[in-house]
Amino acid sequence: MNASVLKFGGSSFLDPQDYGRVAGHIAGRLAAGEKKIVAVVSAMSGTTGNLKAVMLDVNKQASPSNIDAALATGEMLSVCLLEAAVSRLGIPVTSLNGYSLGICTNSDFGRASLENVDSKPIIAALQAHDVVVAAGGQAIDRSGRLTMLGRNSSDLTAIVIASMLEENACEIYSDVPGVYTADPYIVPPAQLIPEIGYGAIAQMSRHGAKVLHHRAVNYAERHAVTIVCKSLTGDGAVTGTIVTGHGNARSVTVARDAAVIACGSFAERDNLHALLDRHDISTICTEVNDGPSICIVADIDFAMRLVALTGTRLIFIGSRTVVTEIDSSVLRVHLDGDYERAISLARQIHEQMYPGAVDEISGLRKAKQRSDYSSLLVRENNAPRNPK
Structure with missing residues (x-):
């Protein structure tokens, strides 16, 4: 089926009026001659964190399935x-x-993993409508229970849908037009990468780069879907990076709040590393306080559930910021307990990689923004309750 697949992240929806802006872009594409459009959307910026906080406020031991069902309502509202x-x-x-x-x-x-897909529902929807809006990051298990694919996984939903429809490209819209040599919000001289290979961006994603989800990139590579990274501006859509089968660039990534866990032995650490690697969870084998330890870069809650199932008793050391230098196949990893010091290090490394580089995104926001409207959806923890 001839359909364009577009994904809009939470940063596209900082204000309710942004839904009208995205709708206008979709209308313009149809007016220009495109036949069908699938728009995959994330929850409004800040909503997922709010929902999880409220769930844990009600019950700190809420079941993972209960939490998934709650978090999915953020994307569902965005879809509506x-x-x-x-x-x-x-x-x-x-x-x-x-x-x-x-x-x-x-x-x-x-952090559910894909088992199978059925293209019939979305094809039927497209046959009856010009536009289908799809909720990102969610699916169902064999029992019909709703599952979430993990944080920031709307990319994966969009790539899966593009593959289901046998489309060879998928457009990913975010608050920056593409992939940069570092996070441009914390390393202002970061340089836009016009074209990059699947393997290179997946490696960046696994070590903290958030512009694309690494499982989405891996799926795109397996199913030959080209990823086109874009940003929706007042002047229209701006294309920044194309992700294909080739291309590389030196980069530095920053992952905040990685969890460092002490292990009883080096053998135990290696076994945990292998377990988490089988589940595609980014980890770093390290030594803290002269003892074997493992650093879990992302998907920490899910990783700890996996570890608990093994019966292994671990000791949480604390959170670290992971700064990773990526130069072709060479990785140099730095762990720092002080975030500001880690950012300073990332900037120094980038300056060494790209001496004299200038700020390319001076017109963009210099700090990631959270929607002021996400608090309308759920009561924030510090908000006063209405008197009875």
Whole structure:
């Protein structure tokens, strides 16, 4: 089926009016001659964190399946808002969420893995409508329970849908137009990378780069889907990076709040590293306080559940910021307990990689923004309760 697949991250929706802006972009694409569009959306910026905080405020031992069901409502609301905005323009539109997308996973709640897909529901939706709005990052398991694919996994949903529809490209929209040699919000001289290979960006993602989800990149490579990174500006869409089968660039990544765990022996550490690696969780074998330890870069909650199932008793040492130098196949990893010092190190490393580089995104926001409206969806922990 001839359909364009576009993914809009949470940074695209800082304000309810942004749904109208995205709807206008979709309308423009249709007016220019495109036949069908699938828009995959994330929750409004800040919503997922709010929802999880409230869930744990109600019950710190809430089950993973209960938390997944709650977190999914963030994307579901975003889907409804974009569907309403597109419908307002008189465009035939419908929406699909995890229950109806045709994507089935295992039951690893919090970070489920794909098992099979069924393209019939989305094809039927596209046959009846010009636009289908799909909830990112969610699916169902074999029992029909809703599962989440992990944080920032709407990319994966979009790539899966593109593959289901046999489309050879997928557009990913975020608050920056592409992949940079470092996070441009914390390393201002970061340079835009026009083209990069699947393996290179997946490696960057595994070590902290957030512009693309590494599982989405791996899926795109296996199914030959080209990723086109874009940003939606007041002047229209700006294309920054194309992810294909080749291309490399030196880079430095920063991963904040990585968890460092002390292990009883080097053999125990190696076994845990192998276990987490089988589940595609980024870890670093290290030594802290002269003892074997392992640093879990992301998906920490899910990783700790896996470790608990082994019966291994670990000691949490603390959080670290991981700074990684990536130069072809060479990785140099630095762990620092002080975030500001880690940022300073990342800037020094980037300056050594790209001496004299200038700020390329001076017109963009210099700090990531969180939607002021996400707090309308759930009560924040420090908000006063209404008196009875």
